[in-house]
Amino acid sequence: MDYPKHLSEKIREEVAVSYLKHELKKIFPSIDKKEIKNLMKCKTLSMPRDFWNGFHGIAMGFKLNIGLIYAVTAENIEWKKIKVSVNDLYFGTKIKELEKIIDDDNLSVKNVLKNLEKKDKVKKELLEKYEKIKKENPEWNKDLIIVKEKSDGEKKFLGVYDGHNRLLEAILENKKNIEVYVGKFKNQDLMPKNYWLPTSLLMDNLYFVYEAIKNKDEKLFKKQMAVIKNMLKNSESGKIEFLERVLTSKKEIREKILKVLNF
Numbered sequence: 001m002d003y004p005k006h007l008s009e010k011i012r013e014e015v016a017v018s019y020l021k022h023e024l025k026k027i028f029p030s031i032d033k034k035e036i037k038n039l040m041k042c043k044t045l046s047m048p049r050d051f052w053n054g055f056h057g058i059a060m061g062f063k064l065n066i067g068l069i070y071a072v073t074a075e076n077i078e079w080k081k082i083k084v085s086v087n088d089l090y091f092g093t094k095i096k097e098l099e100k101i102i103d104d105d106n107l108s109v110k111n112v113l114k115n116l117e118k119k120d121k122v123k124k125e126l127l128e129k130y131e132k133i134k135k136e137n138p139e140w141n142k143d144l145i146i147v148k149e150k151s152d153g154e155k156k157f158l159g160v161y162d163g164h165n166r167l168l169e170a171i172l173e174n175k176k177n178i179e180v181y182v183g184k185f186k187n188q189d190l191m192p193k194n195y196w197l198p199t200s201l202l203m204d205n206l207y208f209v210y211e212a213i214k215n216k217d218e219k220l221f222k223k224q225m226a227v228i229k230n231m232l233k234n235s236e237s238g239k240i241e242f243l244e245r246v247l248t249s250k251k252e253i254r255e256k257i258l259k260v261l262n263f
Contacts, residue, residue: 004236007048011079015181016055022143052196071148074192077183092160130169141166148183151190197238202246225260
């Protein structure tokens with residue numbers, strides 16, 4: 001079977017490699033960023049399988065960055081590298097540094113700037129912190145922030161997915177515009193569709209299906225199969241991985257599972 005073509009779009013790979021370079025440099029300070037890029041372009045890797053599974057392994061395994069794999073690989077999210085006004089951005093979460101600046105849950109840059117006017121001491125402390133980080137990793141703030149279109153139910157806005165400290169540093173440095181990776185939905189449906197479903201996630205869930213079959217626990221079997229069926233409905237590549245790599249070749253078990261999935 002052929003994987004969906006959007007999984008091999010250069011801009012998606014660029015976002016992923018940029019993220020990996022930033023995170024792996026923090027985890028392994030002595031690593032050369034060129035080697036990280038070469039690693040993800042290795043000809044012995046199966047594309048797109050190993051590339052996106054590797055990306056998910058770092059994003060989730062090391063950083064617990066939940067949902068990033070789905071945002072970067074969703075077919076209905078278009079990614080671009082563009083310059084945006086800092087004032088148009090929102091923090092995606094209230095990191096501990098923000099707690100020193102704002103007392104409410106308004107995570108807009110405008111609100112942060114408003115509160116910073118009264119916090120000279122905090123501003124100085126944070127600038128010193130970021131200067132220390134840049135001495136250890138000179139390119140730290142040069143890696144692009146990853147931003148995704150979000151909605152609070154009333155309006156759409158651009159929320160940071162990765163790079164909260166880099167955004168705060170840009171604010172403290174009085175930068176008006178920054179270059180970022182932006183993911184925007186192609187239509188009004190603001191739920192990711194047809195994304196890469198990590199092979200390991202399918203294997204983990206299928207483990208409990210096998211256990212249910214082994215222990216003749218039909219109740220658990222049905223519950224776990226409902227989860228897997230729901231997972232697969234939004235991922236063409238997930239169905240391919242499930243059938244070609246994840247699902248057992250044992251005929252009796254395979255047929256029982258496929259019957260439920262109606263494949």
